[in-house]
Structure formats: structure tokens, C-alpha cells
Amino acid sequence: MLEQFTDRNTNGYIYYKYDPVPKTNWQKFCRIVKRSVKLELFVGLWIVFREMAKGKKNCHTTQYPLEKMPMPPRYRSVHRLLRLLESGSERCIGCGLCEKICISNCIRMDTGVDENGRKVVKDYSINFGRCIYCGLCAEVCPELAIVHTSEYEYAAEQRSYYGLKEDMLTPIDKFKEGHQEEFEGYGSVSADADKFIKKTPIAGDD
Numbered sequence: 001m002l003e004q005f006t007d008r009n010t011n012g013y014i015y016y017k018y019d020p021v022p023k024t025n026w027q028k029f030c031r032i033v034k035r036s037v038k039l040e041l042f043v044g045l046w047i048v049f050r051e052m053a054k055g056k057k058n059c060h061t062t063q064y065p066l067e068k069m070p071m072p073p074r075y076r077s078v079h080r081l082l083r084l085l086e087s088g089s090e091r092c093i094g095c096g097l098c099e100k101i102c103i104s105n106c107i108r109m110d111t112g113v114d115e116n117g118r119k120v121v122k123d124y125s126i127n128f129g130r131c132i133y134c135g136l137c138a139e140v141c142p143e144l145a146i147v148h149t150s151e152y153e154y155a156a157e158q159r160s161y162y163g164l165k166e167d168m169l170t171p172i173d174k175f176k177e178g179h180q181e182e183f184e185g186y187g188s189v190s191a192d193a194d195k196f197i198k199k200t201p202i203a204g205d206d
């Protein structure tokens with residue numbers, strides 16, 4: 001099997017024949033003229049001028065930051081905490097699953113009880129400097145409360161860069177203005193999710 005690779009003389013190899021290296025100044029001059037005045041040079045120049053003449057309409061470069069590339073829906077960037085679309089209540093129930101599963105140990109949360117005796121999330125933060133954007137927190141969240149957005153501009157001046165609850169949660173006044181739509185990015189329910197729901201087995205149920 002290896003023979004066909006080791007025999008370099010009969011296996012269709014093409015050996016490139018180099019031009020002889022010019023020695024005298026006259027030979028060097030002749031080579032420069034030969035390389036410069038070939039028609040290919042003018043063909044190349046013609047293509048460049050033709051594309052330039054088409055102007056901005058022919059521009060294929062994204063004019064960042066004026067233009068931004070749309071990110072695919074599975075892109076995992078900085079997190080957002082969602083509200084229920086019907087009521088505007090916070091979706092997060094403070095179960096702590098995201099905090100437990102986080103392999104970078106960068107989620108911190110604090111829960112308490114409100115005046116009605118309901119559990120509330122008082123504080124929630126993610127250290128984006130530690131986060132590796134693995135997506136486990138969004139995967140494990142039973143309430144679809146934490147998701148990954150496609151906002152890729154999150155450079156920070158410091159290594160520790162905390163996203164606080166008030167940064168990640170849609171403000172209630174903006175929510176009322178319709179700033180939160182059904183989320184379709186990473187962490188949302190897939191379009192065919194219903195197919196995978198299994199009935200809870202109940203004793204005596206046929």
C-alpha cells in the first residue's frame with residue numbers, strides 16, 4: 001500500500017521546472033520585464049478597477065459597528081432572565097439548579113420570602129469573566145427563566161465582570177411596552193418539544 005507513495009518516479013508526480021536564476025544584471029532586468037509586462041498584470045488591474053467603479057453597491061464587507069452580523073439561534077452569549085409573557089412576573093423560582101450545575105461556579109443567588117409568604121429571588125449575579133458559556137444553566141432551568149442571548153458585545157475593562165439581576169432581567173416598564181417577545185434563542189423550547197413530552201405514569205392508568 002505504501003509503495004505507491006514511496007515511489008516518486010513513476011506515480012504521476014509532476015516536477016516543476018524553475019527558470020534559471022539570473023546571474024548578470026541584464027538577465028535580472030529581462031526577468032523583471034518579463035514578469036511585469038505580462039497580460040495577466042493588466043487583467044488583474046482591470047478587475048480591480050471594474051470592482052471599484054461599482055462603488056458601495058458592490059461592497060461585501062460588513063460595516064461593523066454600523067452593521068451587525070445576525071447570530072444563529074443556538075449562539076450562546078450573555079445571559080438574560082426572562083419574565084412570563086402573560087403576567088410579567090419573573091420566571092425564576094429560585095430553585096438553585098443553575099447555581100449548582102454551573103461548572104465555573106460563577107452564578108450566585110440569594111432568595112427570601114416576600115410579604116405574601118412566597119419565595120422570591122432577591123439577588124442573582126453571574127461573573128461573566130469566569131463563565132465559559134457552556135449553556136448548562138439554560139439547559140437545566142425548569143422554568144426557561146435563564147437563556148443565552150446573541151449579544152456578542154460584552155467586552156469589559158476588568159476580568160471580573162458581573163451581570164446583576166437588574167442588568168439581565170427585562171425592566172417591568174420596558175416589558176409593558178412590549179420589549180420582551182417570545183424568546184427563540186438558546187434555552188428556549190424547540191419547535192418540536194411537544195413530541196418529546198411523556199405522560200407521567202399514574203397507578204391504574206391504562
Ligand code: SF4
Nearest residue numbers: 102131132134135137
Ligand atoms: S453558561 Fe455554563 S459557565 Fe456560564 S453561568 Fe451557565 S453553567 Fe455557568
Ligand code: SF4
Nearest residue numbers: 092093095096098141
Ligand atoms: S434554574 Fe432557572 S428557575 Fe432555577 S434558579 Fe436558576 S434561573 Fe431560576
